[in-house]
Every structure is written in structure tokens, then in C-alpha cells.
Amino acid sequence: KKLSSGEIRQMFLDFFKSKGHSVEPSASLIPVDDPTLLWINSGVATLKKYFDGTVIPKNPRITNAQKSIRTNDIENVGKTARHLTFFEMLGNFSVGDYFKKEVIPWAWEFLTSDKWLGLDKDKLYVTVYPKDKDAKELWEKTGVPASHIYEVEDNFWDIGEGPSGPDTEIFYDRGQSFNNLPEDDPESYPGGENERYEEIWNIVFSQYNHLPDGRYVDQPHKNIDTGMGLERLVSVIQGTKTNFETDLFLPIIKATEKLSAGKTYGNGGRDDVAFKIIADHARTVTFAIGDGALPSNEGRGYVLRRLIRRAAVNGRRLGIKDAFLYKLVPVVGDIMESYYPEINRNKAFIQKVIRSEEDRFAETLDAGLSLLNQTIADLKANNETVVPGATAFKLFDTFGFPVELTKEIAEDQGIDVDMKGYEKNMEAQRTRARAARGDAQSMGSQDKTLMAIKTPSKFTGWTDLQDDAKLTD
Numbered sequence: 001k002k003l004s005s006g007e008i009r010q011m012f013l014d015f016f017k018s019k020g021h022s023v024e025p026s027a028s029l030i031p032v033d034d035p036t037l038l039w040i041n042s043g044v045a046t047l048k049k050y051f052d053g054t055v056i057p058k059n060p061r062i063t064n065a066q067k068s069i070r071t072n073d074i075e076n077v078g079k080t081a082r083h084l085t086f087f088e089m090l091g092n093f094s095v096g097d098y099f100k101k102e103v104i105p106w107a108w109e110f111l112t113s114d115k116w117l118g119l120d121k122d123k124l125y126v127t128v129y130p131k132d133k134d135a136k137e138l139w140e141k142t143g144v145p146a147s148h149i150y151e152v153e154d155n156f157w158d159i160g161e162g163p164s165g166p167d168t169e170i171f172y173d174r175g176q177s178f179n180n181l182p183e184d185d186p187e188s189y190p191g192g193e194n195e196r197y198e199e200i201w202n203i204v205f206s207q208y209n210h211l212p213d214g215r216y217v218d219q220p221h222k223n224i225d226t227g228m229g230l231e232r233l234v235s236v237i238q239g240t241k242t243n244f245e246t247d248l249f250l251p252i253i254k255a256t257e258k259l260s261a262g263k264t265y266g267n268g269g270r271d272d273v274a275f276k277i278i279a280d281h282a283r284t285v286t287f288a289i290g291d292g293a294l295p296s297n298e299g300r301g302y303v304l305r306r307l308i309r310r311a312a313v314n315g316r317r318l319g320i321k322d323a324f325l326y327k328l329v330p331v332v333g334d335i336m337e338s339y340y341p342e343i344n345r346n347k348a349f350i351q352k353v354i355r356s357e358e359d360r361f362a363e364t365l366d367a368g369l370s371l372l373n374q375t376i377a378d379l380k381a382n383n384e385t386v387v388p389g390a391t392a393f394k395l396f397d398t399f400g401f402p403v404e405l406t407k408e409i410a411e412d413q414g415i416d417v418d419m420k421g422y423e424k425n426m427e428a429q430r431t432r433a434r435a436a437r438g439d440a441q442s443m444g445s446q447d448k449t450l451m452a453i454k455t456p457s458k459f460t461g462w463t464d465l466q467d468d469a470k471l472t473d
């Protein structure tokens with residue numbers, strides 16, 4: 001019998017409980033007192049208070065399953081087998097307590113022991129930082145043959161000043177049949193950009209302090225911070241082609257099939273990508289709104305708006321005419337019921353927010369799509385291949401199409417977008433907006449309400465979205 005995602009999450013927490021860890025609940029996706037982050041993007045992000053010494057934990061050993069959002073992976077969703085915008089990160093943490101010689105054998109025990117996951121050792125590979133001889137030695141001592149250990153220069157976690165150190169990553173070999181590259185391609189190794197070796201677990205050895213003058217000095221208290229994507233692990237254990245055929249996603253895809261105009265998942269074409277994007281974005285917006293975020297024109301709200309609009313366009317591709325994303329909320333709620341009962345508890349509210357955003361975009365979506373499709377048809381008739389920047393800008397400014405969305409739709413038809421021209425239009429609009437604000441100031445207007453009215457209520461942030469995964473990537 002295959003383990004369910006709920007059982008796998010629980011096993012991870014139980015394993016680390018058996019190693020003396022305290023289990024912390026998943027924190028909100030919305031960072032508290034942390035202006036450097038748009039969203040919680042990893043398990044360690046919510047535990048910073050322990051690592052920077054602001055709070056002393058009761059137990060220096062902590063484990064959690066943490067909801068995470070990464071917008072830097074939006075474009076990978078549906079294209080790679082493993083990237084999601086919302087995922088759960090399973091982690092174990094040592095706040096100045098255990099270090100390499102404990103964590104390496106533990107990770108191996110959890111993954112390979114028959115008492116726990118019992119994964120096939122031959123399919124597992126690890127990467128280490130070339131200068132980190134300790135890690136390599138420990139992996140060998142734990143039973144990983146040298147032929148399964150790769151030295152990779154990237155394996156160093158550094159955010160500039162502050163704690164830093166080498167890391168080690170664990171990969172699962174899904175087999176050459178899943179690869180997008182030939183076996184002998186130089187990128188076809190654990191740690192390279194390929195679809196064969198899937199990174200499942202990242203273990204950071206925080207052992208140095210990176211000083212302002214550039215030197216790395218030993219930290220008095222060394223820390224461990226690890227992260228393993230639950231969805232990737234479940235996909236490995238349930239033996240699926242991508243993360244999307246696991247029990248975490250398949251019911252959402254099945255529900256979407258029913259809402260579609262007779263489309264089915266699994267034919268390998270562009271429709272499959274649409275199903276995946278919808279399933280991913282349904283989870284992200286459900287959890288984000290559940291944690292208190294709302295669609296808007298800036299920051300987090302922009303991210304939600306962009307995700308809902310991208311899902312809506314992909315719904316149209318599957319022949320779905322009306323608002324539909326909100327109907328997937330209870331499906332997500334049921335899948336996640338055991339660990340996140342709050343989703344079903346709040347589903348009426350979450351659905352209402354998503355539905356009203358879908359209805360709002362529906363007013364411009366069809367007109368925008370028909371402008372874009374007409375543009376593409378005209379280009380093709382004239383043997384041209386590039387959507388003019390002014391059109392991309394109009395789609396953005398008047399119809400609320402993020403330029404990435406325009407690009408994605410055009411590229412599906414072999415058409416490019418003149419991004420430089422788009423940026424020029426964008427810049428011209430910013431200049432106009434600045435001038436308008438300047439006028440308002442020179443008129444001596446201090447009235448906040450008036451200023452708010454004068455500030456154009458346009459989409460100005462799609463292209464300025466922060467890379468909110470800086471801290472871990």
C-alpha cells in the first residue's frame with residue numbers, strides 16, 4: 001500500500017520527534033515583522049527569531065511542515081515536474097545544538113530505513129560543497145558510495161552579511177525516461193538543470209559568520225536548517241510522473257476536468273500544462289487568502305491577482321466559460337483537512353474573494369483575449385512574428401493582462417512580444433504618472449484623499465514583483 005501525503009508529512013514530524021525535536025505548527029504565509037520577505041518562502045523563514053537570538057527556543061531542536069510561496073517559480077509551474085508556487089517545506093532545525101555528524105545519518109535513516117520511508121538507496125544521490133570535506137566523509141561513512149556524491153560549487157548558502165555556510169542536497173534519480181536532456185548532456189547530473197535528478201532535500205550547515213569586510217569566521221554556535229518539499233517527496237514515494245499526479249493534486253485536476261468542456265488530463269499536450277497551472281494556483285490563492293491576503297494592486301495582493309488571472313486564462317483554454325477557480329477551494333480544503341482544517345472552516349470567505357476577483361477580470365478577459373488573438377492572426381497573415389510593445393502595453397493597461405501572460409499566450413503560437421517596446425510604453429506611463437504627482441505636489445495639495453484619487457489606479461506592479469525567494473535561492 002502506498003503512503004498518503006498526510007501519512008508522509010506525519011512520518012517526517014514523528015521521525016524528528018523521535019530524535020528529540022519539538023513540533024512547531026505551520027505559521028502563516030504572511031511574514032510577521034519581516035519587511036525583507038513578501039511571503040514565507042521556507043521553513044527557516046518563520047524561525048529566524050531563534051537563529052538571530054531574539055528568542056531562545058525552549059528546545060533547540062525543532063521540526064515543522066511549513067506552508068511556503070515562491071513567485072520566482074511561477075514560470076516553471078507546469079513546465080518542470082517539480083516546481084510549484086505553493087508548497088510545504090518539511091524541516092528540521094538545530095539552534096546551536098546538533099550539527100553535521102548527526103543530521104547526515106538522520107536524513108539517510110529517514111529516507112532509506114525500512115522502518116521509515118525505505119527508499120531505494122541506488123536511486124539517491126547527494127551533492128556537497130567541494131571544500132566541505134567533512135560532509136563528504138560523513139556521507140561516505142553513512143553508506144553513500146563515492147559514485148553517488150557530487151561536488152557542486154553552488155552548494156554554499158550565503159545572503160551577504162550574516163550566518164552562512166556550505167550545504168548538501170539530496171536528489172532522487174527518476175530515471176532517464178523522465179529526462180528532458182540526453183543522458184550525456186553536461187547538465188544531466190544531480191544539481192544540473194534537468195528533469196531526471198529531482199532535488200528533494202536541502203540541508204544547510206550554518207557554520208560561518210560572513211563579516212562586512214568579506215571574511216568568513218567560525219560561528220560560536222553552529223546551526224542546522226533543512227528543507228524538503230513535501231510534494232516532491234510524495235511524488236517520489238507514490239511513483240508519479242510529476243508532482244501533479246499525487247494525492248495532493250489529482251483530485252483538483254479531476255474536479256477541473258468536470259468543470260471543463262470535456263477536456264481530460266494526461267494527454268501530454270498544452271492542456272495538461274493548463275490543468276497543472278490551475279491546480280497549483282488554486283492551492284496558492286486558497287492558502288494565501290486563508291492567511292489573510294487579498295487581491296489588490298500591489299505587493300502580495302498583486303501576486304494573488306496575477307495568479308487568479310493566469311488561472312482564468314488557462315481555464316478559458318480548457319473551455320471553461322464562467323468563474324470556476326472558487327469551486328476548487330473545497331477540493332483543496334478536503335485534501336488538506338487533516339493538517340489544515342482551517343481551509344474548510346473558512347471556505348465560504350475564501351471562495352467569495354476568489355469569485356469576485358474572477359468576475360472582475362471576466363469583464364476584460366474576453367475583450368483582451370480577442371485583441372491578442374486578432375493581433376496574432378494579423379501578424380501571421382503578414383508573416384510577422386512579434387506582438388508590438390504598444391499592444392502588449394494596452395493589454396496590460398486596459399485589460400489587466402500581465403505582460404508575462406501575454407508572452408505566454410503568444411509564445412504558444414510561436415509569436416514573440418516586443419518587450420523593449422513594452423518597457424518603453426511602461427516607462428512613458430510612469431513618467432506621466434510622476435508628472436501628475438509632481439503637479440499635485442506643486443499645487444500644494446496635502447489632501448490624502450485627493451492624492452489617492454489622482455494616483456492612477458492602474459496596474460503598475462506586475463513587472464516590479466520582488467523576487468521573494470532571495471533568502472534561500
Ligand code: ATP
Nearest residue numbers: 073082083084087199200201202227228229232472
Ligand atoms: P530547485 O533547485 O529544484 O529549484 P531549490 O534549490 O530552489 O530547488 P531550496 O531553496 O533548496 O530549493 O528549498 C528546499 C526544498 O524545498 C527543495 O529541495 C525542494 O524540495 C523544495 N522546493 C523548493 N522550491 C520549490 C518549489 N518551487 N516547488 C516545490 N518544492 C520546492
Ligand code: MG
Nearest residue numbers: 169191199202
Ligand atoms: Mg536547487
Ligand code: MG
Nearest residue numbers: 169199201202
Ligand atoms: Mg536547494
Ligand code: MG
Nearest residue numbers: 072073469473
Ligand atoms: Mg529553486
